[in-house]
Each structure stands twice: as C-alpha cells, then as structure tokens.
C-alpha cells in the first residue's frame with residue numbers, strides 16, 4: 468500500500484483550473500520531486516494534500532485511509548507536515564519557542580529542559596545553532612526557511628512536503644541543504660515530496676519526479692527519463708534552459 472495516494476484531484480479558482488484530474492502515489496521512504504513552470508499548480512497540490520484548501524473533486528488516501536478535506540492541524544497530527552514558500556514563523560517568538568509549538572503537539576510529555584534540548588537539537592540539524600534566542604522576525608530569509616524546516620521536523624511527520632527550500636542559497640549552503648534533505652529520509656526515515664525549480668538539485672536527490680503543467684500531470688518517472696521527455700522539455704525544461 469502506498470503511503471499517500473491522490474486520486475483525480477481537481478481544483479478551480481474562478482477561471483483558472485489550477486489542478487485537473489491529477490492522480491499519483493507516494494511510496495513510503497522515497498524522495499519525490501515535484502516540478503513544473505510557475506503557476507503549474509504545485510503549491511496548490513500541497514494545499515489540497517494538507518487540507519489548507521478543499522478539492523472540487525477527487526480524494527486523498529493516507530496509509531490507505533481516506534482523509535480528503537481533513538483540517539490542516541489534523542493532517543499534521545496524522546503525520547503530514549509541510550514548509551511554506553513564503554515562510555510563516557511567529558515573528559515575536561524566539562527560534563527555540565517557534566520549535567516548541569509543534570513539539571508540544573507532537574511530544575506533549577517532553578517538558579522543561581528536555582523540550583529545550585530537543586528544540587535546540589532540531590535548530591542545530593537545520594543550521595540554526597547559536598540562533599536559539601533570536602527573534603524569528605530578525606532572521607534573514609534563508610534562516611527563516613531553516614526555522615520553517617525545523618518546525619516541520621518538530622511535528623514528527625511521516626511525510627514532509629518541502630516547498631522551494633533552496634531559494635537564495637549559495638553553492639556551499641545548497642550542498643548542505645541537499646545533504647539535509649537526504650538525511651531527513653535516511654536518518655529520520657521520513658518520506659519527502661519536494662517542490663523545486665533547481666533541476667540539478669532535483670536530479671541529484673530524487674528517485675522519482677512528477678511534472679505538472681497547467682494543472683495537469685504531464686509526466687512521472689526517474690529524473691533521467693523525465694528530463695528526456697519531449698512534453699517536459701517543451702513545457703518546462705526548455706524555458707529553464709533559456710533562463
């Protein structure tokens with residue numbers, strides 16, 4: 468049984484068919500890339516999976532159980548966690564306190580020093596060691612993304628949805644981030660679905676890739692195969708090469 472299955476998902480916003488009859492499976496333990504041009508529907512798909520918006524039609528199966536339309540907090544409790552392209556920390560709280568919030572939900576028995584240590588450990592994992600006491604609003608964009616990831620990990624998910632976590636990183640930072648994404652799967656045994664525009668990064672980390680274009684799933688498969696697909700080159704990779 469697949470960890471996650473999306474069946475015939477459809478979502479329209481006014482005149483825009485953002486998602487159109489999209490079906491796919493996510494297998495336990497894989498790192499699945501989700502690519503496609505701007506406006507293809509990638510973030511909308513995350514919003515549908517996490518219950519942030521409701522599908523017009525279609526269903527979401529989680530571990531074989533239908534969870535279509537489950538509220539985001541309940542989807543998170545069920546084991547689906549996400550990061551946002553536009554980060555959403557509690558600005559007036561410290562980094563440590565920001566991580567407490569999902570940790571409290573996930574491990575309510577963790578109290579006092581133990582909770583502080585676990586929060587600090589997660590901040591260390593995502594590259595924020597030394598910034599535990601900083602207010603989230605004082606972080607730069609890259610560190611806000613790191614905090615976002617620490618918060619997503621603190622929820623203890625089985626599936627983590629990453630929305631463009633590499634934007635703005637230099638080469639060294641990107642290498643570290645790629646190692647971290649691999650370790651999320653290899654050490655923390657989480658399944659990863661990852662939206663990204665940086666093709667080299669997707670190619671080096673993902674075992675499988677889905678390609679969306681104008682709300683439709685136009686291709687899926689191993690990265691090397693997907694990159695050779697004429698429809699993908701026409702809809703997306705040609706545009707990337709021209710950029």
Ligand SMILES: Nc1ncnc2c1ncn2[C@@H]1O[C@H](COP(=O)(O)OP(=O)(O)OP(=O)(O)O)[C@@H](O)[C@H]1O
Pocket residue numbers: 480483485503504505506507508509510511512552
């Ligand atoms: N809440 C909303 N209300 C109206 N239209 C929306 C809403 N959310 C998304 N859309 C539209 O749906 C389409 C898909 O948007 P979406 O953000 O999912 O694309 P994307 O593939 O994630 O793009 P990007 O790579 O630029 O982040 C776009 O045309 C967008 O303008």
